Amino acid sequence: MNSIKWSNSAFAPSQFNCGYQRLALPLLLIILLFNEHTRSLSLGALSDAFWAVSTYVALTLTCYHYLSRYMSSAHWLVLAYQQSRHIQVIIASLLGALPGCGGAIVVTTQFVSGRVGFGALVAVLTSTMGDAAFLLLASKPLTGLGVISIGIITGCLTGFVINYFHDDAFLRPQKSQLQLSPSTNSPSQHVQSTALNLQGLFWKLLLIPTSFVALAGSFQIDLNVFFNLKAQTMQWIGAILAIISMLLWSLTTELDSYQSTVSEDKKVQSAHPIQKAAQDTHFVSAWVIIAFLSFELIRHFSGWEPIKDLAEWAEWMPLLGVVVGLLPGCGPQILITSLYLSGVVPFSTQISNAISNDGDALFPAIALAPKAAILATVYTSIPALIVGYGCYWWFEM
Numbered sequence: 001m002n003s004i005k006w007s008n009s010a011f012a013p014s015q016f017n018c019g020y021q022r023l024a025l026p027l028l029l030i031i032l033l034f035n036e037h038t039r040s041l042s043l044g045a046l047s048d049a050f051w052a053v054s055t056y057v058a059l060t061l062t063c064y065h066y067l068s069r070y071m072s073s074a075h076w077l078v079l080a081y082q083q084s085r086h087i088q089v090i091i092a093s094l095l096g097a098l099p100g101c102g103g104a105i106v107v108t109t110q111f112v113s114g115r116v117g118f119g120a121l122v123a124v125l126t127s128t129m130g131d132a133a134f135l136l137l138a139s140k141p142l143t144g145l146g147v148i149s150i151g152i153i154t155g156c157l158t159g160f161v162i163n164y165f166h167d168d169a170f171l172r173p174q175k176s177q178l179q180l181s182p183s184t185n186s187p188s189q190h191v192q193s194t195a196l197n198l199q200g201l202f203w204k205l206l207l208i209p210t211s212f213v214a215l216a217g218s219f220q221i222d223l224n225v226f227f228n229l230k231a232q233t234m235q236w237i238g239a240i241l242a243i244i245s246m247l248l249w250s251l252t253t254e255l256d257s258y259q260s261t262v263s264e265d266k267k268v269q270s271a272h273p274i275q276k277a278a279q280d281t282h283f284v285s286a287w288v289i290i291a292f293l294s295f296e297l298i299r300h301f302s303g304w305e306p307i308k309d310l311a312e313w314a315e316w317m318p319l320l321g322v323v324v325g326l327l328p329g330c331g332p333q334i335l336i337t338s339l340y341l342s343g344v345v346p347f348s349t350q351i352s353n354a355i356s357n358d359g360d361a362l363f364p365a366i367a368l369a370p371k372a373a374i375l376a377t378v379y380t381s382i383p384a385l386i387v388g389y390g391c392y393w394w395f396e397m
Helices: 021-034 039-071 073-079 085-097 102-112 118-127 132-139 141-165 189-218 233-250 258-262 273-302 306-325 331-341 347-356 359-368 370-396
Strands: none
Touching (some): 021 233, 021 273, 039 189, 118 359, 118 370, 132 141, 132 273, 141 347, 141 370, 189 273, 273 331, 306 370, 347 370
């Protein structure tokens, strides 16, 4: 029997299949916002997430991508690799320290191709913090720079130790073992392309005005009073913009694996800096909103006070950061950073997670060199435990 042919319209049923599971998030946000029992806490959480997080992250990312475009930092660092395996470790640590996962992915692929050693791979996975770095830098710049600096030093020291015990080709797969998955064209490509373009347009139009609003909020200026607006007007604007951004984010990629759920969307290298910033901002914002709302909903319906109760488990908090850091992808790590910024977990949890987590760089590593990826992840957890518990014993006990 002949199948029914649909037009290539963006509204074809096949394009809205169950792969768009991300749509559950904006739909849930709308329900929570218009339910009288959850409206107040949802409005506050969404407004805070947009004005205090998304806007600053977008501004930080835009500056970062513009600088990357003109300075090409990763490029000259990669070209600076020398024959010395120790210099490779230093450069790998610096590449890993770049916010996002790009630098770490570069070193991971270079290890597989035989250009850098296993010590450099461990160093870059130790120093990288992934997309959580953008969130921390945007919210607490000095703390973010401190965490990144600790990551660089820890990455270098760990890489030197690995070089002492392992040669450069340790667990590197043979070229005959490498397999590349064929790329496939998605039937939803038109919807995704439109959503991507709208993401970029969203921040091109709103980056400057929203930055002023966010800055005013940081200085405790009530814009509702300043502009003689009705109560909570700015809160509603922030919540609505948060939902719109999540709706655009939900249509950019179909969920078909764990990786597509917890890792950032792939970006076109030649894309405009604001386009790249928009993609990363919405990915980070999604996980921040999940963290903020989960925290508030749990408190509201259970009466549980996480800050008070988790204080009784303080000695386990650095271990929590390490364990979550073992999970591939940036999503779980953004949750930890969000909890740190909310005061739920201490700094020792944040720093142990920052060192332990490998961000999205672990996905190509697992695909191309699974044995090396698993062992490198185990190795990064050791300095994470040392530094995390060092901070706990020295500063938090």
